[in-house]
Each structure stands twice: as structure tokens, then as C-alpha cells.
Amino acid sequence: xxxxxxxxxxxxxxxxxxxxxxxxxxxxxxxxxxxxxxxxxxxxxxxxxxxxxxxxxxxxxxxxxxxxxxxxxxxxxxxxxxxxxxxxxxxxxxxxxxxxxxxxxxxxxxxxxxxxxxxxxxxxxxxxxxxxxxxxxxxxxxxxxxxxxxxxxxxx
Amino acid sequence: xxxxxxxxxxxxxxxxxxxxxxxxxxxxxxxxxxxxxxxxxxxxxxxxxxxxxxxxxxxxxxxxxxxxxxxxxxxxxxxxxxxxxxxxxxxxxxxxxxxxxxxxxxxxxxxxxxxxxxxxxxxxxxxxxxxxxxxxxxxxxxxxxxxxxxxxxxxxxxxxxxxxxxxxxxxxxxxxxxxxxxxxxxxxxxxxxxxxxxxxxxxxxxxxxxxxxxxxxxxxxxxxxxxxxxxxxxxxxxxxxxxxxxxxxxxxxxxxxxxxxxxxxxxxxxxxxxxxxxxxxxxxxxxxxxxxxxxxxxxxxxxxxxxxxxxxxxxxxxxxxxxxxxxxxxxxxxxxxxxxxxxxxxxxxxxxxxxxxxxxxxxxxxxxxxxxxxxxxxxxxxxxxxxxxxxxxxxxxxxxxxxxxxxxxxxxxxxxxxxxxxxxxxxxxxxxxxxxxxxxxxxxxxxxxxxxxxxxxxxxxxxxxxxxxxxxxxxxxxxxxxxxxxxxxxxxxxxxxxxxxxxxxxx
Amino acid sequence: xxxxxxxxxxxxxxxxxxxxxxxxxxxxxxxxxxxxxxxxxxxxxxxxxxxxxxxxxxxxxxxxxxxxxxxxxxxxxxxxxxxxxxxxxxxxxxxxxxxxxxxxxxxxxxxxxxxxxxxxxxxxxxxxxxxxxxxxxxxxxxxxxxxxxxxxxxxxxxxxxxxxxxxxxxxxxxxxxxxxxxxxxxxxxxxxxxxxxxxxxxxxxxxxxxxxxxxxxxxxxxxxxxxxxxxxxxxxxxxxxxxxxxxxxxxxxxxxxxxxxxxxxxxxxxxxxxxxxxxxxxxxxxxxxxxxxxxxxxxxxxxxxxxxxxxxxxxxxxxx
Numbered sequence: 007x008x009x010x011x012x013x014x015x016x017x018x019x020x021x022x023x024x025x026x027x028x029x030x031x032x033x034x035x036x037x038x039x040x041x042x043x044x045x046x047x048x049x050x051x052x053x054x055x056x057x058x059x060x061x062x063x064x065x066x067x068x069x070x071x072x073x074x075x076x077x078x079x080x081x082x083x084x085x086x087x088x089x090x091x092x093x094x095x096x097x098x099x100x101x102x103x104x105x106x107x108x109x110x111x112x113x114x115x116x117x118x119x120x121x122x123x124x125x126x127x128x129x130x131x132x133x134x135x136x137x138x139x140x141x142x143x144x145x146x147x148x149x150x151x152x153x154x155x156x157x158x159x160x161x162x
Numbered sequence: 163x164x165x166x167x168x169x170x171x172x173x174x175x176x177x178x179x180x181x182x183x184x185x186x187x188x189x190x191x192x193x194x195x196x197x198x199x200x201x202x203x204x205x206x207x208x209x210x211x212x213x214x215x216x217x218x219x220x221x222x223x224x225x226x227x228x229x230x231x232x233x234x235x236x237x238x239x240x241x242x243x244x245x246x247x248x249x250x251x252x253x254x255x256x257x258x259x260x261x262x263x264x265x266x267x268x269x270x271x272x273x274x275x276x277x278x279x280x281x282x283x284x285x286x287x288x289x290x291x292x293x294x295x296x297x298x299x300x301x302x303x304x305x306x307x308x309x310x311x312x313x314x315x316x317x318x319x320x321x322x323x324x325x326x327x328x329x330x331x332x333x334x335x336x337x338x339x340x341x342x343x344x345x346x347x348x349x350x351x352x353x354x355x356x357x358x359x360x361x362x363x364x365x366x367x368x369x370x371x372x373x374x375x376x377x378x379x380x381x382x383x384x385x386x387x388x389x390x391x392x393x394x395x396x397x398x399x400x401x402x403x404x405x406x407x408x409x410x411x412x413x414x415x416x417x418x419x420x421x422x423x424x425x426x427x428x429x430x431x432x433x434x435x436x437x438x439x440x441x442x443x444x445x446x447x448x449x450x451x452x453x454x455x456x457x458x459x460x461x462x463x464x465x466x467x468x469x470x471x472x473x474x475x476x477x478x479x480x481x482x483x484x485x486x487x488x489x490x491x492x493x494x495x496x497x498x499x500x501x502x503x504x505x506x507x508x509x510x511x512x513x514x515x516x517x518x519x520x521x522x523x524x525x526x527x528x529x530x531x532x533x534x535x536x537x538x539x540x541x542x543x544x545x546x547x548x549x550x551x552x553x554x555x556x557x558x559x560x561x562x563x564x565x566x567x568x569x570x571x572x573x574x575x576x577x578x579x580x581x582x583x584x585x586x587x588x589x590x591x592x593x594x595x596x597x598x599x600x601x602x603x604x605x606x607x608x609x610x611x612x613x614x615x616x617x618x619x620x621x622x623x624x625x626x627x628x629x630x631x632x633x634x635x636x637x638x639x640x641x642x643x644x645x646x647x648x649x650x651x652x653x654x655x656x657x658x659x660x661x662x663x664x665x666x667x668x669x
Numbered sequence: 670x671x672x673x674x675x676x677x678x679x680x681x682x683x684x685x686x687x688x689x690x691x692x693x694x695x696x697x698x699x700x701x702x703x704x705x706x707x708x709x710x711x712x713x714x715x716x717x718x719x720x721x722x723x724x725x726x727x728x729x730x731x732x733x734x735x736x737x738x739x740x741x742x743x744x745x746x747x748x749x750x751x752x753x754x755x756x757x758x759x760x761x762x763x764x765x766x767x768x769x770x771x772x773x774x775x776x777x778x779x780x781x782x783x784x785x786x787x788x789x790x791x792x793x794x795x796x797x798x799x800x801x802x803x804x805x806x807x808x809x810x811x812x813x814x815x816x817x818x819x820x821x822x823x824x825x826x827x828x829x830x831x832x833x834x835x836x837x838x839x840x841x842x843x844x845x846x847x848x849x850x851x852x853x854x855x856x857x858x859x860x861x862x863x864x865x866x867x868x869x870x871x872x873x874x875x876x877x878x879x880x881x882x883x884x885x886x887x888x889x890x891x892x893x894x895x896x897x898x899x900x901x902x903x904x905x906x907x908x909x910x911x912x913x914x915x916x917x918x919x920x921x922x923x924x925x926x927x928x929x930x931x932x933x934x935x936x937x938x939x940x941x942x943x944x945x946x947x948x949x950x951x952x953x954x955x956x957x958x959x960x961x962x963x964x965x966x967x968x969x970x971x972x973x974x975x976x977x978x979x980x981x982x983x984x985x986x987x988x989x
Contacts, residue, residue, distance in 0.1 A: 019592050019593065020328075020331070020592070020593075022592075023589075023592040023594070024330075024334075027334055027338070030338075034341060034356075037356060038355075041353055041355060045622075046622075046624075047617060047621075047622025047623070047624075048617065048618075048622050049613070049614050049617065050351060051348040051350070051351045051353040051355060052355075053614075054344065054609075054610040054613070055341065055344045055355065055356075058337055058340050058341050058344065059341070061337050062334065062337045062338065062341065065330055065333050065334045065337060066334060068330045069328070069330045069331055069334055072328065072330055076593070082591055082592070084591070085387065085388070085389070086383070086384060086385070086386065086387025086388055087387070088387060089383075089386050089387025090383035090384070090386070090387055090584075090587055093382065093383055093386060093559070094383070094580060094583065094584055097379075097559060097563065097580050097583075098577075098580060100560075100563060101563065101573060101576045101577060101580065104563070104567065104573060104576070105573055109564075113560050113563070113564070116556070116559075116560060117556050117557070117560060120555075120556035120559075121552065121553060121556055125552035125553075125556075127552060127553070131553075135553055135557070139557055139560060140560075143560070143561070143564055147199070147564060147568055151196070151210050151568075153210070153568040153571070153696075155564075155567075155568070157695070209730070209732075210729075212714075212730075303860070303863055303864040303865075304864060305864065306861065306864050306865075306866030307850070307861075307866065346740075347739055347740055347777070349827055349828070349851060349852075349853055350828060350851055351828060352739060352765070352768060352769075352828050352829065354777065362744070364739075364740050364743060364744075364777065365733060365740050365744070430857075430860055484863065485879050485880070486856065486859065486860045486863060487856045488860065490732075493710075493856060497710060497711060497714060500711055500954075500955060501711075501714060501715065501951060501954070501955075502954065503951075503953075503954025503955070505875075505878050505879035505882075505956070506879050507878070507879020507880045507882060507883050507885070508879070508880065508883040508885055509879065509882060509883045510879070571698070571731075611852075611853070615850050615851070615852070618822070618848055618849060618850045618851075619822055619848060619850055619866060619867065621819065621820075621848055
């Protein structure tokens with residue numbers, strides 16, 4: 007995001023986000039073509055989405071128009087973006103693993119990754135917190151509240 | 163009056179039976195614990211507990227469930243304040259200023275005021291329920307689709323009116339939320355919309371994963387990578403207690419929020435989220451320092467939190483006085499008494515006086531139990547903030563995954579939460595206010611359905627909105643608020659909004 | 670640190686060792702495709718409770734309402750066929766794929782995606798009106814509707830749903846036109862009528878009983894083949910000269926290709942479950958007549974019912 011060195015330098019953050027919303031509105035409108043809009047008196051399934059897409063488009067453009075005084079787009083700093091991406095990827099891996107290797111193993115691995123690899127805490131603390139959390143939370147939610155949490159192929 | 167008093171005495175004689183008292187107590191504790199799990203709210207709480215009540219007698223069953231309901235509402239506000247994770251739609255507003263107070267080192271007072279506000283609101287609600295249930299219930303029945311449409315529209319107009327920063331940006335987020343609400347099978351025609359072939363999306367996008375993602379996960383994404391992670395807080399006892407000034411500021415919002423919440427609560431449907439938004443909007447408008455809102459204003463916790471709890475009690479009015487389930491929560495509770503052969507209906511109060519009055523009395527008891535349970539627990543809960551952030555945030559994330567998954571055992575919900583976390587992160591970097599997305603998502607499907615139901619009722623005649631007094635009143639009020647909100651934009655384009663808008667950008 | 674260690678040991682001890690048993694070795698879920706309080710829900714809950722006792726595993730009710738039951742039915746049809754996900758469906762289950770065909774669209778699910786386990790209950794619907802309406806018999810209803818064609822309105826549990834079909838049968842048989850106001854379930858549909866926002870609706874005998882007793886609803890006629898034991902004064906459509914019957918039944922299904930060994934466990938459990946004293950007394954309290962049929966007979970019953978409803982859908986045609 008921060009890498010560009012083009013003529014876009016002057017663009018303001020609200021102008022960029024407003025235009026993005028307008029683009030999203032066009033996309034929704036495009037998706038909505040397959041649903042009958044109906045009439046004003048008898049709205050079909052496509053009626054309200056169409057109205058909303060139009061509203062989003064207009065409001066998006068308004069955000070862009072009124073956005074001349076917002077801070078320049080490239081003044082937004084993203085110092086935490088790398089970590090944010092790491093977190094999202096790790097969560098996705100855990101979500102993917104959840105129904106495959108079971109709740110306790112996925113969450114254990116997830117916590118070990120964060121506390122041990124990312125935050126570099128002591129091994130004992132890592133194991134205790136990760137193990138304690140995954141087992142205790144399974145006991146409370148799964149066993150006491152009867153929520154069927156996923157169990158892996160090894161029955162764990 | 164004397165009759166009511168005598169009946170209430172009957173109720174207390176039921177509620178003070180040791181066994182009933184014990185279950186009321188147990189319900190409050192279980193509810194609080196369930197509510198503290200991110201993603202698990204009151205509905206999940208009572209649904210999980212429902213089977214356990216089949217073996218109990220109906221009074222105990224309903225007392226237990228009511229305790230769980232209350233407790234979960236309160237427990238949800240705890241996670242909202244301490245970790246910015248809403249347990250249900252209505253506590254979204256508590257996240258905003260509650261979490262800001264935590265960051266300012268005022269977590270204790272925020273939790274304490276939330277507990278006191280909930281207690282007051284709960285008490286107001288029970289008194290209203292006791293004295294006015296039959297009267298209010300017939301009012302509640304007058305809310306058909308046209309009235310509901312008007313109410314929801316008013317909710318959206320109030321949003322425009324209350325928006326603190328840029329109104330266009332607030333509305334953009336509301337529309338985004340409404341659009342998210344369009345995903346899923348259309349109840350009027352059966353068409354599946356915007357589901358991208360994902361069968362689970364046929365059910366629509368749930369509010370819990372979206373709220374947890376937008377608020378909780380995005381907060382962690384913003385904070386975890388900072389050079390300076392949040393400092394560990396070691397509050398002294400003094401810092402846990404609200405100051406005199408904070409008590410003074412909270413009194414008005416708690417009272418207004420309670421009345422407002424109760425009125426919105428009795429209306430059939432699940433638009434309770436409106437009560438907390440409207441309360442927040444009113445308090446911000448009435449405040450001498452509206453700029454404090456969003457940065458840790460205690461009124462922003464006191465008002466919505468009271469409104470939220472009063473609405474919860476208000477929802478019992480049509481349930482008990484008419485025997486109709488008007489929200490998912492009361493529907494589960496009706497099922498709990500139907501299982502015992504009590505057919506819900508307008509005769510419930512006459513036919514089952516000990517059930518009704520026992521329930522009312524146990525609500526008084528439950529409120530007191532929650533207050534004495536939770537005020538001392540404030541000190542305990544705040545200890546969570548002593549955990550170093552490096553340990554805290556991975557555990558919060560794991561809790562979010564667990565809680566969101568547990569609600570309907572759906573991995574798709576976890577994906578929605580993560581996607582919303584990413585979206586929320588980017589939108590916050592661009593200075594967007596996310597609460598309206600939650601409001602829009604909840605109101606969207608209801609608004610669409612009630613609008614189309616109204617037109618089906620009238621055969622396509624929009625005049626139906628103008629023939630019904632309640633609908634007209636609410637629409638007029640909403641339009642007035644919208645006009646007031648638009649005024650500064652049209653008449654002076656360089657007002658305080660633009661300045662505040664600029665300041666908002668610096669996160 | 671000590672505290673954490675203690676917590677871990679405590680958790681481990683509490684967890685114990687989980688043995689791998691035969692089906693069912695963990696909690697089951699029963700999808701109810703309507704909101705709590707409706708017919709499917711009030712039948713599902715005692716059934717789940719009875720199954721819980723026999724299977725020795727918790728059976729969780731999962732309400733997944735929307736689009737007249739299509740959401741929950743599709744969720745069950747596409748669930749893992751391991752027997753851990755069941756479906757408590759109403760008669761509307763046969764209607765939705767038929768409607769999908771009508772619209773020429775990709776169906777949410779098809780009937781062959783589901784295997785019947787057992788029929789649990791069957792109950793005729795009863796036509797109810799708001800007491801302010803000056804009608805007492807089906808003849809008067811028809812006369813009123815003829816006088817104001819397209820002016821009367823009825824609420825339903827959703828388009829093509831369990832409350833929509835009987836009304837369509839009635840309107841077709843009596844050649845009436847009325848406005849249709851779909852909601853998201855039986856409870857909301859009843860609320861619309863109680864509030865006077867619609868003129869009439871079809872209601873389950875159990876759901877309406879409290880309101881009828883209190884005089885807030887007036888019964889007109891029933892869709893039963895004979896008079897309902899709890900409403901002996903209410904005539905049937907047949908008596909009134911219209912050959913229409915409509916039972917709202919609740920049956921238990923599992924996703925297709927669930928192993929036979931597993932369905933056998935479930936069938937046996939249901940057979941025992943419907944004889945359970947608690948189940949019987951609960952269904953009696955709910956005014957729900959038990960109408961148990963095991964899988965083979967239920968399959969036949971279902972087939973006949975599905976064909977009849979498909980014919981109605983064809984007659985009704987597309988929702989405008």
C-alpha cells in the first residue's frame with residue numbers, strides 16, 4: 007500500500023475510500039441483476055439491494071467529494087500491518103485445522119505459535135498457557151455446556 | 163394497587179423459597195460466565211440451558227432461564243468494556259466508550275456503572291412489567307409491519323442525527339451493514355441472494371461473528387503490532403470505584419436509557435439494538451462535551467447499557483401478558499413453559515398467578531443478586547488487564563474463534579469473523595466508525611421484510627404508512643431528526659464536523 | 670505460575686480419558702428449520718429430550734429459520750451424513766424443491782438428499798380469524814372474501830411454508846383471492862393476526878389453544894379428515910363441502926447415505942422414545958397428537974403427501 011510513487015500522491019484518504027465504496031456499489035448492482043426487482047408496489051427480491059447499491063454509490067461519491075480536507079492517503083502509516091497479516095493468516099490456518107485435527111490440537115498449536123514464536127516467551131510458560139487454555143476451554147464449553155466442539159481423527 | 167401488592171407478596175413467597183432462590187442465583191452466575199465468553203450471548207446462553215430445565219418445575223425453569231438471560235447480558239458488557247468484544251448486537255455501543263475507558267485506566271468505573279445501570283434498568287423494567295403489562299401488551303400488538311418499518315427507519319435516521327464525525331461516512335457504513343444484511347435467502351420469495359454458492363450464507367450473515375470481527379479482532383490487529391504494546395494496568399482499589407463526577411454524569415443517562423429501553427423492548431421483534439443506539443445518540447446530543455464521546459465518556463456506557471437491559475425486561479411484557487414470542491429469546495422461554503403444559507396466552511396471568519408473580523418477584527431478586535455478585539467481581543475482572551498483552555491477545559483470539567464457532571457450530575462463522583476483522587482494520591485506518599455496520603446488519607433484513615409485508619398487506623399502496631398513527635408519528639419524528647442532522651451540512655459547510663472529522667483521522 | 674500449573678492439572682484430571690464408543694459417541698444436533706415456539710420446535714424439543722435419554726448423549730436443538738424452512742432443510746441435507754445431524758422437518762419439506770423447480774432455479778436441496786427416520790406427529794390445521802371479524806362459519810368467510818376480492822389478507826410462516834399451502838388449497842378450492850403476508854415462522858404469523866394486521870391465518874391446534882380459550886381468536890374450520898378431538902365443535906372442510914385436507918406433520922430425517930447401522934440406532938431410539946412416558950405426557954400437554962410411523966411406512970406416507978403438495982404448488986404457480 008505504501009510503496010506507490012505515482013501521481014496519486016495528492017489523493018486524500020476519504021477520496022480513496024469513497025471511490026472504493028462506489029466501486030463496491032457497482033459490483034453489488036452487477037451481482038443483483040439476476041434477481042427480479044419487481045415494481046414499486048410489489049418489490050421483488052432484487053428491489054431493496056438495488057436501492058441500497060444506489061445509496062452506497064451516491065454516499066461513496068459524497069464521501070469522496072467532501073473528503074478534500076481529509077489526510078492524504080499516503081500519510082496513513084501501516085506500521086502494524088505486517089503483524090496484522092500474520093495474525094489473520096495464523097487465525098485462518100487455525101480455522102482450517104479446527105474441523106480437521108480437532109479443537110484442542112489446533113488451539114494448542116495456535117497459541118504456541120503466537121506466544122512462543124512471535125512473542126518469544128519462555129518455553130515453560132508457552133506450554134503451560136497453551137496447554138492449559140486449550141484443555142480448560144474445551145472442558146468448559148465442550149463438556150459442561152455441551153457444545154459439540156470438533157474432535158480430530160485421533161479422538162482428541 | 164392493594165391487589166397488586168398482595169399478588170407481589172404471593173410472588174415473593176414463591177421467589178424466596180430456598181430452591182427457587184438457589185436456581186435464581188445459579189442462573190445469574192451461569193449466565194454471567196457464559197456472557198463473558200466472547201461470541202456467546204444471552205440467546206446462546208438460554209438455548210444451551212433450556213434442555214436442563216425440562217426436568218424442573220415450570221416456575222423454577224423460567225426463573226433459571228431469566229437469571230441466565232440477565233447474567234449473560236451483564237457478562238457480555240464485561241467483555242465489551244475490557245476487550246472490546248461484544249457478546250450480542252445490543253452491546254456494540256458499550257464497546258465504543260467502555261473500551262476507551264479501559265484504555266484510559268478507568269475500566270473499574272465503567273464496569274461498576276454498567277452494573278449499577280443494569281440494576282436500575284432492570285428494576286424499572288420489572289416495575290413497568292408488574293404495573294403495566296396488560297396495558298402495554300395491547301400497545302405492543304398494534305405494532306404490525308408498517309409500524310415496524312417506521313420504527314426501523316427512525317432508527318436509521320437517528321443514526322444520521324447522532325453521527326459524531328462525518329455524516330456521509332457514518333451513513334456509508336450503515337448502508338454497508340444493510341447490504342450485508344441482504345445476504346441469504348429472501349423470506350418473501352425464496353430467492354437465495356449474494357451467497358456465492360456457500361450454503362451456510364443462505365442463513366444470512368450473523369451479527370455475532372460480524373460484531374466480534376469488526377470490534378474485537380480489528381482491535382487486536384491494530385494493537386498487537388505496535389512498538390509499544392498496552393501497558394499492564396495495576397489499578398488501586400480507589401481507581402475501581404467511580405468518582406463523584408462519574409456518578410453525577412451517569413445518573414441522567416441511566417434514567418433516560420431505562421425508560422427508552424423499556425419502551426423499545428416491549429415492541430415485538432428483535433430491534434433491541436435500536437435502544438442502545440438511540441440512547442447513545444441522545445446522550446451525545448445532550449452532553450455539553452460531545453467530543454468526549456468515543457474517547458471514554460461514562461455517559462456512553464451508562465445510557466446504552468441501561469437501555470439494553472431495560473429492553474431485555476420489556477421483551478417479557480408481550481411474552482407474559484399475551485403469551486406470544488416476540489423475539490428469539492422469549493420464544494425459547496415460552497417453549498420452556500409450554501413443555502410443562504402451560505399454554506401461553508392472554509390468560510396466563512390469571513391462570514398461573516404464582517408463575518407470573520413468582521417470575522416478577524424473582525426478577526427483583528435476580529437484579530439484586532447480579533448487583534451484589536458483580537460489584538465485588540469488578541475487582542476480579544479488572545485483573546485480566548494485569549496479564550501481559552503478549553499472553554492476552556493470543557488467548558482473546560482463541561476465545562473469539564471458540565465463541566463464534568460455538569454459537570451455531572459453524573466454521574463459516576469463523577471465516578466471517580476473520581474477514582470482518584480484516585475489513586474492520588482497514589476501515590478504521592481510513593477513519594470509519596464501525597458501529598453503524600452492526601446496526602445496519604441487524605436492521606437490514608427486518609426492514610426489508612417489514613416493508614414488503616406492509617405492501618403485501620395494503621396491496622401495494624404506500625398510503626398504509628400514512629393511515630396508521632403510530633407509523634406516521636415515528637416517521638415524522640425520524641424525518642425531523644434527519645432534517646436537524648442535515649441542517650449544518652447544508653447551511654454552513656465548514657462547521658465543527660469538518661474539524662472533528664479531521665481530528666478523527668489521527669488514530 | 671503455580672496457579673496456572675494447578676489449573677492445567679485440574680483440567681487434565683477433569684478431562685479424563687475419552688473412549689471411542691459406537692454411535693453415538695458425542696452430542697447430536699437436531700436442526701429445526703423454524704424459530705423457537707413453532708410447531709416444529711415444540712415437537713422437536715420433547716423428541717430431542719426422549720432421544721437424549723435413550724442415546725445417552727445430549728441432543729441439541731438448532732433453530733435455523735428462514736424462507737419457509739428452506740434454510741434449515743438445506744443445512745441438514747448438506748450436513749455430514751454421520752447421523753449426528755438430524756432434521757425435524759414439517760410437511761413443507763416436500764414443497765420447497767417443487768417451488769425451486771417452478772422457478773427454474775438451482776434447488777436449495779432435493780428430497781433424495783434426505784432419508785426419513787420416523788413420523789412423529791400429524792395435526793390438521795385450523796382456520797382462525799380475529800374475533801372482530803363478523804364471521805363464524807366457513808360460508809361467511811367465503812362470502813366476505815367474495816364481497817371484497819383481494820382485500821382480505823392472511824399471514825403465513827413463509828412463502829410455500831406450512832401455513833401457506835393450506836391457505837392456497839382453500840383459496841383454490843373456493844376460488845378466492847386474498848393477500849399473502851409471509852413472516853419468518855408460525856409464532857410471528859400468529860402475532861400478526863392477534864394484532865389485527867391480517868384477517869385470517871391457518872394455525873396449529875396447539876399454538877392457538879391459549880388464544881382461542883381467551884377469546885382472542887375465533888376458530889372457523891379445520892383441514893382435518895375428521896373433527897379434532899380438542900376442538901369437537903369445529904367442523905372440517907369436508908363437512909363444509911370442500912374436499913381438502915392438510916395435516917402439518919413433523920418427521921425426523923437424516924442426510925441421505927447415512928450408514929444403515931446408524932439410522933437403525935436412530936430408528937430404534939425413536940421407536941422407544943415415542944413410548945417414553947415423559948414424551949407422551951409432554952406431547953399431551955402440548956396438545957400434539959403422536960402419530961408414529963417407522964421409516965418404511967413413513968417413506969410411503971411422505972411420498973403420497975409430497976405428490977399431493979407438488980400438485981398444489983403447480984396449481985398455485987409462481988408467487989407474483
